[in-house]
Amino acid sequence: RPGKPSSSPFCKGQSRGGVEDGPERIRAAGLQRRLQQLGCAVKDYGNLTFEDMSPDEPMGLLKSVRAVGAANQKLSEAVRAVKEDGHTAVMLGGDHSLAIGSIHGHSAAVGELSVVWVDAHADINTPLTTYTGNIHGQPVSYLLHELRSKVPVLPNFSWLKPCVSAADVVFIGLRDVDPAEHYILKMLGVKTFSMSEVDQLGVARVMEETCDYLSARGKKPIHLSYDIDAIDPSVAPATGTPVVGGLTYREGVYITEHLCQTGLLSAVDLVEVNPLRGQTEEDVRSTVSTAVDLLLGCFGRVREGNHLPDYRLP
Numbered sequence: 001r002p003g004k005p006s007s008s009p010f011c012k013g014q015s016r017g018g019v020e021d022g023p024e025r026i027r028a029a030g031l032q033r034r035l036q037q038l039g040c041a042v043k044d045y046g047n048l049t050f051e052d053m054s055p056d057e058p059m060g061l062l063k064s065v066r067a068v069g070a071a072n073q074k075l076s077e078a079v080r081a082v083k084e085d086g087h088t089a090v091m092l093g094g095d096h097s098l099a100i101g102s103i104h105g106h107s108a109a110v111g112e113l114s115v116v117w118v119d120a121h122a123d124i125n126t127p128l129t130t131y132t133g134n135i136h137g138q139p140v141s142y143l144l145h146e147l148r149s150k151v152p153v154l155p156n157f158s159w160l161k162p163c164v165s166a167a168d169v170v171f172i173g174l175r176d177v178d179p180a181e182h183y184i185l186k187m188l189g190v191k192t193f194s195m196s197e198v199d200q201l202g203v204a205r206v207m208e209e210t211c212d213y214l215s216a217r218g219k220k221p222i223h224l225s226y227d228i229d230a231i232d233p234s235v236a237p238a239t240g241t242p243v244v245g246g247l248t249y250r251e252g253v254y255i256t257e258h259l260c261q262t263g264l265l266s267a268v269d270l271v272e273v274n275p276l277r278g279q280t281e282e283d284v285r286s287t288v289s290t291a292v293d294l295l296l297g298c299f300g301r302v303r304e305g306n307h308l309p310d311y312r313l314p
């Protein structure tokens, strides 16, 4: 299970500086060493560098369109290469607009895929429904075949083709969905497990239903796009758009443990860790530590303990 952190320190999909520092904090917390201790052959592809761009001329409400487009084109090529190297791709954000490039590149390598989107938010505003202009609230609309007519071709986005079907997406953790997003989710019949369903069913049943739902359409490679703000801010406060009433640490980890055991996990995004948004160093430490544990759950760490196959008692 080779973990491959390719990280993208990028913040232009939203307005708060600091999220570009997320990858370094996750690395500094020892992600690579912890993955290697699980038996993973880890290759760190390093940080993608993004050229500074002059400010865009206004495009409706949209912010930093050309920078986001260029960054995601570069990320798409990088993720495709990691997948074609035969690895499970890990993209460390940076903000959630990066899921555009991550999922596009993953799909370029594997074709049809399923998306499990773990997030307080649906991130499915279109360029015309967004009320903030922040593209980290829009990535899903750029990726869905069914919304192609609702997403104009934007500067530096001409490379992007929709590559995901609405029926192959499952949302988990929703609790802050805009009216237009809710309309879109209902119109397209997208499978969602909001925090109400997490409370009602429990996380084990949510994951059982998620996997049954996705496998009913054929066992496609799974792209897990994990926004750290899915986790309750009491555990992961250092993020740009915190929302109360989130997943517990245990629920968050259970989701990754369960997806790992499907054997279908093919790429993981871990985004929106923003060290500058923590009130204290403990806030940042707790957020980063949770992000690392979520990633370790994706690659086989289980809470009962692990030991390497070749371990022998002294």
Ligand SMILES: N[C@@H](CC/C=C/[B-](O)(O)O)C(=O)O
Binding pocket: 095, 096, 097, 119, 120, 121, 122, 123, 125, 130, 131, 132, 133, 134, 136, 137, 138, 176, 178, 227, 229, 241, 272
């Ligand atoms: N729906 C809001 C919030 C977006 C949140 C994005 B996030 O999930 O990537 O944190 C917007 O469109 O700006």
Ligand SMILES: [Mn+2]
Binding pocket: 096, 119, 121, 123, 136, 227
């Ligand atoms: Mn998000």
Ligand SMILES: [Mn+2]
Binding pocket: 119, 120, 121, 227, 229, 230, 241
């Ligand atoms: Mn979010």
Ligand SMILES: [Mn+2]
Binding pocket: 014, 095, 096, 136, 240, 241, 272
């Ligand atoms: Mn965000």
